[in-house]
Structures are given as C-alpha cells and as structure tokens.
Amino acid sequence: MITNKKYLVGVFDNEHTLVDAFEKALAQGVVIEEVYTPYPIHEILTGMKNKTNITTAAFFYGLFAVIMLIGGMYYAAVVDWPLHFGGKPFNTFPSFIVVTIVATILTITLLTLFTFSVRSKIYPGKKAEIIDIRATDDKFIILLDQDKMGINKPEVTRLFQTNGASEVYEKETATN
Amino acid sequence: MYKTDVRGKLIDGEKSLSQISQEILAPIDAKTPKWWYIAMGISLAMFAWGAQSLYVTLTQGIGTWGQNSTVAWGWEIINFVWWIGIGHAGTAFSIFLLILRQKWRTAINRAAEAMTVVAVFCAALFPLMHMGRPWLFFYIFPYPNTRGPLWVNFNSPLFWDFMAISAYLLISASFWYFGMVPDFATIRDTTKSKIKKAVYGFFAFGWVGSSREWLRYEGLAFVLGGIAAVLVVSVHSIVSTDFAVSVEPGWHTTLFPPYFVVGAIFSGFAMVLTLVTLMKKLYNMGDFITENHVDAVCRILVFVSLIMGTAYITEIFIAWYSGSEYEMYTFFKNRITGEYAMQFWGMFIFNALLPQLFWSRKVRRNLWVVFVISLFINLGMWFERFNIVVTSLSKNYLPASWAEYHPTWVEIGFFVGTLGMFSAGVLLFFRYIPQIAIAEVKMISKYNTQQTDHLKPGHHDYE
Numbered sequence: 001m002i003t004n005k006k007y008l009v010g011v012f013d014n015e016h017t018l019v020d021a022f023e024k025a026l027a028q029g030v031v032i033e034e035v036y037t038p039y040p041i042h043e044i045l046t047g048m049k050n051k052t053n054i055t056t057a058a059f060f061y062g063l064f065a066v067i068m069l070i071g072g073m074y075y076a077a078v079v080d081w082p083l084h085f086g087g088k089p090f091n092t093f094p095s096f097i098v099v100t101i102v103a104t105i106l107t108i109t110l111l112t113l114f115t116f117s118v119r120s121k122i123y124p125g126k127k128a129e130i131i132d133i134r135a136t137d138d139k140f141i142i143l144l145d146q147d148k149m150g151i152n153k154p155e156v157t158r159l160f161q162t163n164g165a166s167e168v169y170e171k172e173t174a175t176n
Numbered sequence: 177m178y179k180t181d182v183r184g185k186l187i188d189g190e191k192s193l194s195q196i197s198q199e200i201l202a203p204i205d206a207k208t209p210k211w212w213y214i215a216m217g218i219s220l221a222m223f224a225w226g227a228q229s230l231y232v233t234l235t236q237g238i239g240t241w242g243q244n245s246t247v248a249w250g251w252e253i254i255n256f257v258w259w260i261g262i263g264h265a266g267t268a269f270s271i272f273l274l275i276l277r278q279k280w281r282t283a284i285n286r287a288a289e290a291m292t293v294v295a296v297f298c299a300a301l302f303p304l305m306h307m308g309r310p311w312l313f314f315y316i317f318p319y320p321n322t323r324g325p326l327w328v329n330f331n332s333p334l335f336w337d338f339m340a341i342s343a344y345l346l347i348s349a350s351f352w353y354f355g356m357v358p359d360f361a362t363i364r365d366t367t368k369s370k371i372k373k374a375v376y377g378f379f380a381f382g383w384v385g386s387s388r389e390w391l392r393y394e395g396l397a398f399v400l401g402g403i404a405a406v407l408v409v410s411v412h413s414i415v416s417t418d419f420a421v422s423v424e425p426g427w428h429t430t431l432f433p434p435y436f437v438v439g440a441i442f443s444g445f446a447m448v449l450t451l452v453t454l455m456k457k458l459y460n461m462g463d464f465i466t467e468n469h470v471d472a473v474c475r476i477l478v479f480v481s482l483i484m485g486t487a488y489i490t491e492i493f494i495a496w497y498s499g500s501e502y503e504m505y506t507f508f509k510n511r512i513t514g515e516y517a518m519q520f521w522g523m524f525i526f527n528a529l530l531p532q533l534f535w536s537r538k539v540r541r542n543l544w545v546v547f548v549i550s551l552f553i554n555l556g557m558w559f560e561r562f563n564i565v566v567t568s569l570s571k572n573y574l575p576a577s578w579a580e581y582h583p584t585w586v587e588i589g590f591f592v593g594t595l596g597m598f599s600a601g602v603l604l605f606f607r608y609i610p611q612i613a614i615a616e617v618k619m620i621s622k623y624n625t626q627q628t629d630h631l632k633p634g635h636h637d638y639e
Contacts, residue, residue: 038193039619040390048387054395076327095331099339102410105403106343113350116396120389126382135385136362138193
C-alpha cells in the first residue's frame with residue numbers, strides 16, 4: 001500500500017550550525033529520522049546512535065579465509081597429491097604463509113565490500129532516494145518524520161531557525 | 177612555544193563547498209580541449225604499435241624477442257617490475273598517508289589510485305605474454321583438475337607473485353571505486369546534462385550521503401585501509417623474492433625486499449609528481465594541489481632517494497666484503513664498468529644523486545624543474561630494473577654460456593604499447609572522473625589554515 005509520508009526538512013549551510021542544531025535538537029528529545037551531509041561528520045555519526053558491525057564482520061571473514069586457505073593448501077599438498085621435492089616434507093607450512101596473507105586480504109576486501117553494499121543498500125544502478133538534491137554538494141540536511149518527531153512543528157522550526165538553518169520546509173514522499 | 181610553518185594551506189583561496197565541487201568537476205563539464213584529442217591520438221597510436229607487437233608475439237611466439245637461454249628475462253620482466261613499482265604509489269598515498277594522518281593526501285590520492293590501477297594492468301600483461309602460451313594462463317589458478325599432479329606449487333614465489341598482483345589489482349580498483357561513489361553522486365546531483373545524470377547516477381549506486389551510509393563507509397575505509405597497508409609492503413617484497421631466491425650473483429641478497437619496496441614507492445611517487453604537475457598546469461587544479469603539496473611529495477622523494485643511494489652502496493660494499501668473486505665480478509666488472517655501465521650510472525645518477533636537488537626550496541617550488549626531475553627518476557628506476565635483470569643474467573658462473581641481450585623491435589613495441597595504454601587511461605581519467613576526491617577535500621576544508629599548532633596537545637584531529 002502506498003502511503004504519503006510527511007517530512008520536515010531543515011537545511012543548514014555549514015557543519016558548525018548543523019552540529020549545533022543537531023545536538024540541541026537531541027537534547028530536547030527530538031527524534032531525528034536521518035541526516036544528509038556532503039562528507040562524514042563525526043558528531044553526527046555518533047549522535048545518530050547507529051551502529052555498524054562491519055569491522056567485526058571483516059574480522060570473521062578474515063578468520064574464515066585463513067582457515068580455508070591453510071586447509072586448502074594442506075589438502076592439495078599433503079592429502080590430495082603429495083609430491084616429493086628432494087626429501088622435503090609434504091606440509092611446507094611456513095611457505096604457505098605468503099599466499100595465506102595475500103589471499104586473506106583479498107577475501108576480506110571483497111566480502112566486506114559486498115557486505116557494505118548489501119547493508120547500506122548501495123548497488124549499481126540503484127535509483128537514489130533524494131530528499132534534497134543539494135546534500136551531496138554544499139548543504140547539510142536534517143530530516144524529521146512529522147508523525148514521530150517527538151516535538152511540534154512550530155517549535156522545531158523555531159529551534160532550527162534560531163540555530164542557523166537557512167531553510168526549513170515540508171516535504172511529502174510516497175513510500176510503500 | 178616554538179612554532180614553525182609546517183605546511184601551508186591545504187586549499188588556496190577561500191572556497192565555499194559548492195565552489196569546491198564546481199572547480200573539481202570543471203574538466204568533466206567543460207568541452208574536451210583540443211590538446212586532449214591530440215594526446216589521445218598519440219597514445220592510441222602507441223597502443224596500436226603495442227597491439228601489433230602482441231600480435232607478432234602471439235602468432236610467432238616469444239622467439240621474436242631478444243631473450244636467449246642465458247638472459248631468459250629481458251625487457252618483459254624489467255617492464256613488469258617497473259610498472260608494478262609505479263603502481264605502488266596509489267596504496268602508499270591512500271593508505272600510508274591516511275594512517276599517518278597527512279591531510280594533504282586528499283588532493284592527490286585519487287590520481288595516485290587511478291594511476292595504480294592502469295599501471296598494474298600494464299604490468300600484468302608482461303608475465304602473461306611471457307608465459308609463451310598465454311591462452312593457457314588459467315593453469316596458474318589452483319583448482320582441482322584432470323591434468324595429472326598439477327596443483328600449482330604453493331612454495332613458488334612466482335605463484336605468490338601471481339596471487340599478490342591479482343589481489344593488488346582487485347583491491348586497489350575497488351578501493352579507488354568506492355572512494356569515488358560519493359563524488360559520482362555529486363556529479364549526478366549537480367550536472368545539467370541528462371546523459372551525465374543517468375550515467376553517473378548508475379555508477380553512484382544510489383548514494384545520498386545519509387548518516388547510515390557514511391557510518392558504514394567510514395567502517396569500510398577503516399577495514400580496507402588497515403589491511404591494504406600490508407599490501408604496500410607485501411607485493412613488491414614478493415616481486416623481489418622472485419629474484420632473491422635464485423642463486424644468481426647480484427640477486428641472491430637479503431637486501432632485496434626492502435630495496436624493492438622502497439624503490440617502488442620512489443618510482444610511484446615520482447610518477448604521481450609527473451601527473452599532479454600536469455593536473456596543475458593543464459586543468460588549473462593549482463588551488464587544490466598547491467605548491468605545498470608538490471613540496472611535500474618532493475621532500476618524501478629526497479628521503480626515499482637517500483635510502484635508494486644507501487641500498488646501491490650497500491650492494492656494492494657487500495659484494496666486496498663477501499669476498500665472492502662472482503659477486504665482485506657482477507658489481508665491479510659488469511655493472512660499474514663494462515658494457516652495461518651506462519645503465520648502472522644512469523640508475524645511480526637519476527635515483528640517488530639528482531633528487532638531492534630537492535633539498536633546495538627553490539627547486540621544489542619550480543614546477544618545471546620538478547616535472548623534469550620526476551621524469552628522470554622514472555627513467556632511472558627503469559635503468560635500475562635493467563641493471564638488476566640483465567647484468568646478473570648475461571654473465572654468471574659459466575663463461576661458456578655468457579651472452580649479451582638486446583631487445584628486438586617487438587619488445588620495444590610492446591613496451592611503447594603499454595606506455596600508450598597508460599597515458600590513454602590517464603587521459604580518460606582526467607576527462608571523465610573527478611581528478612580530486614571532492615568529499616574528502618570538503619572534509620579537510622575546515623582545517624584550511626596554516627598548520628602552526630602541531631605541537632599543541634590534543635587538537636581536534638580525526639579523519
């Protein structure tokens with residue numbers, strides 16, 4: 001079912017006013033839907049309280065890769081087709097290390113990128129859900145869902161404007 | 177407290193965020209300049225010669241090259257190592273300087289990474305063709321097969337090399353691409369052309385700059401940055417192991433891995449210098465790549481050049497100190513003097529002596545001189561690889577098998593072809609991709625003051 005969602009958009013011209021307004025809004029108990037910025041801002045990322053486990057995932061990808069690689073090389077060199085090289089042992093472990101390191105890095109990179117793509121829902125050809133087109137250029141956007149922002153409209157508009165918002169406007173989008 | 181002007185400003189001129197986008201994107205929005213077509217034409221002509229040489233190699237075999245049973249590795253390995261070395265700057269710039277929190281890297285890392293991807297492509301062609309029957313190259317993949325006991329040899333540095341280069345190519349390409357996603361979104365949202373909106377929109381992956389995206393993006397950069405740092409060291413030390421594990425005079429030394437890694441960073445940074453000089457002059461990127469940026473790269477080159485000089489002298493000293501007559505012969509009769517002396521002295525002068533001019537501030541601030549020196553360093557690094565590969569092989573233990581090596585036109589064409597491929601790739605990069613990481617430059621624009629407070633404890637410094 002398609003419903004129309006009503007949003008309130010606060011537009012800021014620079015990082016300082018954005019962070020200022022963002023922190024004051026949080027202090028007043030405003031529920032912030034999302035913040036759009038041209039570059040990552042530390043205060044926003046921590047203030048939004050979203051968590052990412054991408055680094056933990058990367059660690060486990062690495063662990064998985066190491067086990068598979070060493071296991072695979074052991075299987076090839078010792079179990080499947082042992083070869084005699086002048087009386088050297090079949091399991092030439094220390095020389096497996098180089099391939100293990102390099103291929104582990106490759107595995108981590110590819111799987112982490114894939115995870116990033118899936119979790120952030122970013123993939124080739126995706127149609128961007130743009131709230132304010134200037135957010136990738138020079139504006140900093142705070143988005144509030146009017147149904148659950150935890151404060152009334154005039155109050156939050158005043159809060160934004162007194163803290164340096166250059167514009168505050170309403171926006172309706174159709175969502176499923 | 178003692179204060180110095182550590183670095184100048186990161187961006188010249190007081191620029192708004194929107195100006196930063198506009199100025200960096202100007203080459204993409206502007207009409208293609210005439211010189212670009214001419215340069216592209218020359219590059220493609222060079223590439224065509226390379227393609228012809230490849231055709232000859234493929235149809236007639238590597239007997240068309242100048243190699244013989246004594247000097248079995250000629251220009252192909254020289255060029256392979258040379259290109260891989262150039263390809264090192266991308267990771268060194270993005271990762272090492274990221275770890276060292278050098279904010280000036282943001283203006284240059286995109287170009288360095290682009291160069292890396294193209295250079296590694298060029299490099300990969302050489303060992304591929306050197307296999308003789310390149311259509312069977314998949315034999316080097318370790319997979320269960322029906323060809324008898326043909327698991328690859330996991331103990332062979334040549335196999336390690338294959339793994340390292342493939343991983344390096346894939347990792348640098350993806351690191352480069354994901355760095356560009358936010359910038360593609362900026363193009364999508366600022367351009368007036370419908371075609372550009374659609375094309376860059378496709379490549380922008382639906383990026384909108386939300387805090388959720390940035391959070392994971394930062395996490396991704398952290399992971400890739402952390403693990404890819406190992407690659408800077410591993411790739412070229414593995415390349416050097418190809419040489420160091422073989423019992424050839426002049427190759428069989430423990431010095432090789434650090435010597436190769438430092439050499440790679442040296443040639444990579446020199447090529448970056450060549451590129452940024454062009455970007456400054458041809459595309460007016462001077463406000464973002466300021467004199468201070470060029471200055472910083474030059475200072476690194478002076479330092480690395482000293483390490484190179486030390487490595488050269490160490491090799492010679494150890495040859496003498498070891499008392500091995502083969503080592504002595506290789507270094508004193510077949511490198512410093514002898515028929516390949518020109519290549520040795522070319523290497524020594526261009527890599528160890530010429531960059532010492534960068535001690536002078538006047539030289540570092542003169543863009544033309546910097547440009548010329550950067551080209552000479554690249555030439556010197558090519559000589560270094562020639563010096564290592566050919567002199568050691570041509571005259572080793574058995575005088576009966578001594579032979580000289582001269583490249584044939586097919587080999588020269590092959591090399592010129594990769595040069596054409598590289599310059600064509602770089603020209604495409606200049607024309608269609610933001611040359612400077614827009615989002616990153618915007619991020620550092622708030623620090624855009626003369627950095628004089630580097631000794632002040634606890635100043636706000638996150639990336």
